[in-house]
Amino acid sequence: MDTITDAVFSSWNLDPWLLIPALVFGLLYARGWRRQYKRAPDRFGFPRLVSFYAGLAAVLFALISPLDTFAGWLLTVHMIQHLLLMMVAPPLILYGNPYLPLLAGMPRRFLKDGVAPFLASVTLRKVGGFLTHPAFCWTAFVFASIAWHTPPMYQFALSSPTWHAVEHFCFLTTALLFWSPVIQPYPLVPQMPRWTMIPYLFLADFQNTALAAFFMFYERVLYPAYETVPRLNGMTALEDQAAAGAIMWVAGSIFFLIPVGLITIEVLSTKRIPRLRKRLVPGQSQLSERREKRAGKQSRRPPASVDLLSLPLIGSILRWPHFRRSVQAVMFLLAIIVVADGLFGPQMGPMNLAGVLPWTHWRGLSVIALLAMGNVFCMACPFNFVRDLGRRLLPASWVWPRRLRSKWIAISLLFVFFWAYEAFGLWDSPSWTAWMIVGYFTAALIVDGLFKGASFCKYVCPIGQYQFIQSLISPVEVSVRSLDVCRTCKTHDCLRGNDKQRGCELQLFQPQKTSNMNCTFCLDCVHACPHENVSLLAVLPGTQLVRIEGRKRSLRWFRRFDGAVLIFLLVFAAFVNAGSMMESVQRQEQTLQMTLHTGWFHLILLVSFLLALVVVPAMLVAGSVSLAKILSGRHIRWRESVSTFAQAFVPLGFSMWLAHFSYHLVNGALTAVPVIQRVATSAGLSILGKPDWSLSASMSSVDWLPSVQLLVLGLGFLFTLYVAWRVARGVHLQFARTVGLVAPWAVLALVLYSAGVWIVFQPMQMRGMMMDGTTEWCISE
Amino acid sequence: MTRARSKRAIAHHLVNRVLPLVVSILTMGISIRADGGNVLWQQTMGSITVTAFTTQSPLRPGPADISFLVENNEQSRPILDAQVFVTFQSETGVAMGTEATHAQARNKLLYCTLIDLPNPGHRKMTLLVVHAAERIEFVSDLAVSEPQSPLIANWKLMAFPFTIAILYIFQQGLAWKRDATDR
Numbered sequence: 001m002d003t004i005t006d007a008v009f010s011s012w013n014l015d016p017w018l019l020i021p022a023l024v025f026g027l028l029y030a031r032g033w034r035r036q037y038k039r040a041p042d043r044f045g046f047p048r049l050v051s052f053y054a055g056l057a058a059v060l061f062a063l064i065s066p067l068d069t070f071a072g073w074l075l076t077v078h079m080i081q082h083l084l085l086m087m088v089a090p091p092l093i094l095y096g097n098p099y100l101p102l103l104a105g106m107p108r109r110f111l112k113d114g115v116a117p118f119l120a121s122v123t124l125r126k127v128g129g130f131l132t133h134p135a136f137c138w139t140a141f142v143f144a145s146i147a148w149h150t151p152p153m154y155q156f157a158l159s160s161p162t163w164h165a166v167e168h169f170c171f172l173t174t175a176l177l178f179w180s181p182v183i184q185p186y187p188l189v190p191q192m193p194r195w196t197m198i199p200y201l202f203l204a205d206f207q208n209t210a211l212a213a214f215f216m217f218y219e220r221v222l223y224p225a226y227e228t229v230p231r232l233n234g235m236t237a238l239e240d241q242a243a244a245g246a247i248m249w250v251a252g253s254i255f256f257l258i259p260v261g262l263i264t265i266e267v268l269s270t271k272r273i274p275r276l277r278k279r280l281v282p283g284q285s286q287l288s289e290r291r292e293k294r295a296g297k298q299s300r301r302p303p304a305s306v307d308l309l310s311l312p313l314i315g316s317i318l319r320w321p322h323f324r325r326s327v328q329a330v331m332f333l334l335a336i337i338v339v340a341d342g343l344f345g346p347q348m349g350p351m352n353l354a355g356v357l358p359w360t361h362w363r364g365l366s367v368i369a370l371l372a373m374g375n376v377f378c379m380a381c382p383f384n385f386v387r388d389l390g391r392r393l394l395p396a397s398w399v400w401p402r403r404l405r406s407k408w409i410a411i412s413l414l415f416v417f418f419w420a421y422e423a424f425g426l427w428d429s430p431s432w433t434a435w436m437i438v439g440y441f442t443a444a445l446i447v448d449g450l451f452k453g454a455s456f457c458k459y460v461c462p463i464g465q466y467q468f469i470q471s472l473i474s475p476v477e478v479s480v481r482s483l484d485v486c487r488t489c490k491t492h493d494c495l496r497g498n499d500k501q502r503g504c505e506l507q508l509f510q511p512q513k514t515s516n517m518n519c520t521f522c523l524d525c526v527h528a529c530p531h532e533n534v535s536l537l538a539v540l541p542g543t544q545l546v547r548i549e550g551r552k553r554s555l556r557w558f559r560r561f562d563g564a565v566l567i568f569l570l571v572f573a574a575f576v577n578a579g580s581m582m583e584s585v586q587r588q589e590q591t592l593q594m595t596l597h598t599g600w601f602h603l604i605l606l607v608s609f610l611l612a613l614v615v616v617p618a619m620l621v622a623g624s625v626s627l628a629k630i631l632s633g634r635h636i637r638w639r640e641s642v643s644t645f646a647q648a649f650v651p652l653g654f655s656m657w658l659a660h661f662s663y664h665l666v667n668g669a670l671t672a673v674p675v676i677q678r679v680a681t682s683a684g685l686s687i688l689g690k691p692d693w694s695l696s697a698s699m700s701s702v703d704w705l706p707s708v709q710l711l712v713l714g715l716g717f718l719f720t721l722y723v724a725w726r727v728a729r730g731v732h733l734q735f736a737r738t739v740g741l742v743a744p745w746a747v748l749a750l751v752l753y754s755a756g757v758w759i760v761f762q763p764m765q766m767r768g769m770m771m772d773g774t775t776e777w778c779i780s781e
Numbered sequence: 782m783t784r785a786r787s788k789r790a791i792a793h794h795l796v797n798r799v800l801p802l803v804v805s806i807l808t809m810g811i812s813i814r815a816d817g818g819n820v821l822w823q824q825t826m827g828s829i830t831v832t833a834f835t836t837q838s839p840l841r842p843g844p845a846d847i848s849f850l851v852e853n854n855e856q857s858r859p860i861l862d863a864q865v866f867v868t869f870q871s872e873t874g875v876a877m878g879t880e881a882t883h884a885q886a887r888n889k890l891l892y893c894t895l896i897d898l899p900n901p902g903h904r905k906m907t908l909l910v911v912h913a914a915e916r917i918e919f920v921s922d923l924a925v926s927e928p929q930s931p932l933i934a935n936w937k938l939m940a941f942p943f944t945i946a947i948l949y950i951f952q953q954g955l956a957w958k959r960d961a962t963d964r
Contacts, residue, residue, distance in 0.1 A: 003861050007889035069888045072818070117956035124955070158820055159838060228820045229830050230850055232890075234857065703844055703897075710935055714942040723948050725953070735957045739950075755937065761931045 011069040018063050022056055028332075029053075029098060032105030034096075043186055044097060048256035052096025058089035063168065072158055073229045074235075079244040085168060086145070086175040087255040094176065094183040115560035134181040134192050134200055142207050144170045158225045178204070195267045199259055205256035212252060215245025264725055281656060287760070289295040306538035308476060308609035309526065318536065321527060328385035335382045335437055342434025350696050353679060355670050358437075364665025367470070367658050371541070372552045374474035375467045378457070378520035383444040387456065389716035394449030404459060407562040411569055414462040418573050422580055422589070423602045456521055464520070470569055470654050471516035472647070473542045473719075478519050478526070479510070485533040486511035494525035494534055501528040510534050512590055515544035523581065542719055545647050546726045561639050570655030572617045575755050576609070577708050578660040582762040620751070631740030632733060645745050648724035652749055655716020656756050659709040666702050670695040709760045717753040721746055821847070826917045828854050829910055834891065839926040842900050847923075848886055848893040856964055863912035865892040870905040871921065901925045 029052055036044040062068065062084035071078040103111060118124055130136060144219035146544055147153055148167050158166040182197055183188055218241070221227050226237040309315045317323060334357070342354030349355025362377075369376040378384075425545070426434050447456040457464045494510040497503030504510075504525050506518045510533075513519070525534045579585060593601050625641045636644075681690065721742075728742040818836035825831075832850040847867070851860045861883070868878040879894050886893035898904075908919040932939065 004859060004890070005857075007861055007883070011889045013887050067856075114954075116954065117959055118951050121955045122957050161818065228823075230823075230830075230852060230859075232857075232859065239875060571862060706931075707935065707938060710938040714938060718942045720947055721942075722949070735954060753942070 006125055008066055011066045013064045013068050015064060018060065019220050020062050024662055026056060028105030029101045032101030032103065032215055036101050048096045052098055053090045055089045055092030057094065058084050058092060059172065073239045074740045075226055075244040076247060079247045082171060084250050085171045087252065090175040090179040091183055094179050094185045097186045098185065098538045098660045099185060131177065131182055132188060134196065137177040137181055138200055138204060140174045142204065144174040146211065154223050155225055172314065182553050197263050201256045201260045203223060205253055208252040208256065209249055212245045212249035215248060216242045217344055218567055251649050307481065308536035308538065324523060325377060327380040331380045331382040339434045339437050342430040345430060347430055349428035349430060350671060351675060351678065352430035353675055354433040355428060356675050359427045360664050360668040360671055364661040367661045370470045370474055371658060374476040375516060375519060375521045378464060379522065379554040383440055383591065386441050387444045387448040390445040390449045396449055396452055398451045400451045400455040400459060407465060407566045408464050409567050410465040411562065414569060415613060416464065417462055418577060418613065419606055423605045453507065458506050465569060468517050468649060469567055472544050472650050472653055474542045476536050477516055477539050477544065478521060479537045481533050484509060485531050489531065493528040493530055497528050503528050514547050520760055542651060545650060545723045564643040567646040567650060568617050569613060570622060571649045572613050574653045574656035575752060578656060578759050581764050583765050586765045620748055624748050627744035628741050631743055632737045634731065634733060634737065634741065644727055645724060648720050648745060651719035651723065652716045652752055655712045659712050659760065663705060663709065666705055705758055709758065713753060713756045717749060720749045757764055785909050821832055822921050825854060826919060829909060830854055830918050831910065831919050840898060841926050842898050842928045844895060844897050846893055846895050848891040850891055850910065859890045860912055863910050866909040868907040869896065872902055875883050898925050901927045
């Protein structure tokens with residue numbers, strides 16, 4: 001091959017938007033086909049499998065091969081691409097009887113709860129019947145074929161990749177519909193006699209021939225785009241058009257007439273067995289078969305969750321008795337270095353470990369850890385490490401007062417923290433950050449040095465409350481492997497502990513624990529259980545929020561008003577905290593700071609935070625409750641309604657925290673490098689070299705980040721709607737009233753989501769990073 | 782739990798939960814670029830003809846790809862062994878230069894360059910084609926339109942939660958009806 005041919009054949013378009021769906025369909029079909037083959041090998045034989053994958057390959061070849069790359073340059077190539085999409089791939093795919101294997105390949109629960117209602121709907125079956133009627137299929141195919149070949153539509157598709165994709169999608173879907181009555185894939189029912197397929201195909205061929213003849217004999221170039229592109233093979237645009245018409249005529253006619261011949265033989269054959277099929281929709285037969293099967297058998301055992309402690313390497317590390325202590329020691333050491341640098345290092349956020357590590361890296365990494373695993377920060381908590389050491393000296397004999405056994409202290413501290421973060425510019429004040437960490441250590445030491453259990457973690461620690469709430473959407477949960485083992489257990493070591501290992505200091509009894517709330521992932525229960533029945537189990541993210549069926553004693557906190565207030569505070573704080581990063585807000589703050597006395601400035605900020613985190617949320621929530629009462633016609637107590645629906649907002653709040661902190665982490669990932677270099681140099685270690693402050697000022701925003709932030713917010717919004725719906729459904733009302741009950745909460749979620757989207761689009765101040773001028777200042781200093 | 786059962790559970794988890802999540806995130810998050818597309822201009826200098834293409838029409842601030850087909854007039858064949866350098870000069874005089882290569886192109890007959898257009902306005906685009914002993918310069922104007930509103934630019938991401946929510950409510954309505962009929 002010469003270099004040009006070589007270049008042409010290497011011009012592939014490996015577009016993930018095409019490859020990933022093809023992969024998904026391929027996997028679903030393979031999974032489903034295996035099951036169907038076991039049940040009906042004659043109907044789902046090996047040729048069907050081959051045919052389906054050949055069809056899928058034809059679609060892929062049409063869309064990712066050099067055919068697609070050069071379709072814009074040569075009409076003949078474009079025509080071959082269209083023939084593959086309309087004549088080759090659809091019959092092959094349909095011959096693979098794809099409906100049942102694709103349905104059977106889906107996860108069972110998704111099929112049952114997600115897809116089955118659509119399949120069972122009488123209205124949708126009527127719509128499906130209409131769409132698969134030969135008259136509609138023929139019309140749709142012919143209309144799509146003619147409409148997209150008219151010069152304005154064709155030119156439009158050539159000028160826009162999106163509309164080009166829409167054109168191909170139209171061709172493929174209408175062709176699948178067109179070939180459906182011809183191939184009759186199981187379990188679709190023929191809606192017209194078999195012989196009618198002969199005129200059906202003849203008429204389609206007539207249309208195809210007419211269009212092809214028009215291409216061949218028209219004396220002007222139909223599509224001007226082909227006149228502007230280079231003519232590489234020496235053919236003029238008109239010759240190219242005529243050649244495309246010839247391909248369409250000959251190849252198209254072959255594809256129409258061969259089935260005509262086969263069907264004619266089939267109709268005339270005396271051996272033809274009448275097809276008596278039960279009227280079915282895809283999936284229905286399978287579902288009924290399963291029901292019958294289940295009736296005779298016991299209920300299916302639920303699939304076991306992935307047990308992290310059983311995994312080869314991770315399991316061994318996590319089960320190691322000194323694992324937590326080691327990680328805590330490392331974090332403690334890091335905290336000491338951060339505090340020392342905060343107190344004695346340069347008092348400029350981007351140049352100090354206390355300005356960079358806690359506010360850019362720790363926050364970002366901990367929120368990602370919550371999404372990827374669980375409450376990892378509490379597991380590695382350095383404050384806990386100190387209080388454990390302090391307990392050797394302090395008595396820890398008092399019982400935490402009953403009146404204080406709530407989240408109100410933590411809620412107050414969280415509010416103070418959010419206010420102080422802005423008022424004192426903690427992100428740019430290393431010494432304040434250092435003192436805050438010292439204060440945290442002292443508080444943990446005093447509270448847990450005087451009181452029994454983990455009172456600090458449960459009732460005081462603001463970071464802990466943040467982690468507890470956000471870990472409700474985490475994919476890992478400390479849970480029991482088998483409830484049967486717990487039923488026979490008399491010692492309850494997971495709660496009470498034993499000679500070797502203390503039990504849960506937060507008083508969580510494993511068999512009754514159904515969420516990550518109040519769980520510090522300390523793994524004390526794991527080590528204490530003599531039956532090795534407690535483990536780290538993988539769950540679908542957010543499952544804990546929708547476990548409302550079993551909500552009794554174990555999920556009692558959901559009913560608590562302080563728990564609901566904590567959730568709403570964290571949700572609204574997510575938006576306020578991110579919103580205060582906006583340049584416009586920062587300018588206002590700076591103006592106030594310059595014109596007002598410090599005390600007045602702090603007071604105004606306090607009032608603003610009271611409005612944003614207390615008054616406005618209270619009004620919005622109260623409005624939602626009142627509206628929900630009116631729309632649902634059901635009297636629900638105010639507190640109960642707030643407490644019940646608060647949990648629905650956890651995903652939305654989490655998504656805003658994730659969008660916000662990931663923004664800092666992605667943009668400022670390298671800011672720690674020069675600071676570590678500076679600290680190392682100050683400590684006499686020149687091995688890391690001189691600080692490269694340019695890394696601190698690398699402020700070019702990442703192009704894909706806003707899209708990811710929007711995606712995260714969208715998922716959080718969706719999940720909030722889902723949980724709210726599940727909560728409302730639990731009230732057992734009629735459908736319309738349930739919609740009425742959930743609608744005001746959905747509107748509140750929409751307001752928050754819109755606020756989040758608006759924040760993402762605003763210009764942001766890059767905290768914890770240096771502006772160009774500042775860098776120069778730092779270097780000259 | 783036996784080791785085999787644990788393995789099955791991991792496989793089950795991966796297929797049923799992790800894979801769909803990864804696939805959906807990838808499908809939502811990945812944006813691809815494509816060279817070729819609309820013809821920007823075509824110029825002939827000496828024995829060489831250059832056709833410039835861009836996928837976006839019109840060009841807007843942000844990442845964009847511009848690709849070039851370099852042809853030999855006499856033989857009417859693409860030249861694949863040239864070196865192509867592109868310089869963009871803004872109205873304020875700020876210039877940025879880059880090399881267009883086959884490696885960045887999907888269509889391997891083209892030389893493609895990926896550039897980040899910071900703001901709207903007109904730019905002078907200078908193309909230097911070095912082939913054999915020849916150095917030919919092509920100069921043209923490149924117009925970058927005003928940026929799209931972020932809402933329009935991100936309409937797909939904004940529309941997806943609402944689409945799924947509406948579909949879900951519809952599905953729930955059907956499920957509700959089915960349950961009522963069963964009862």
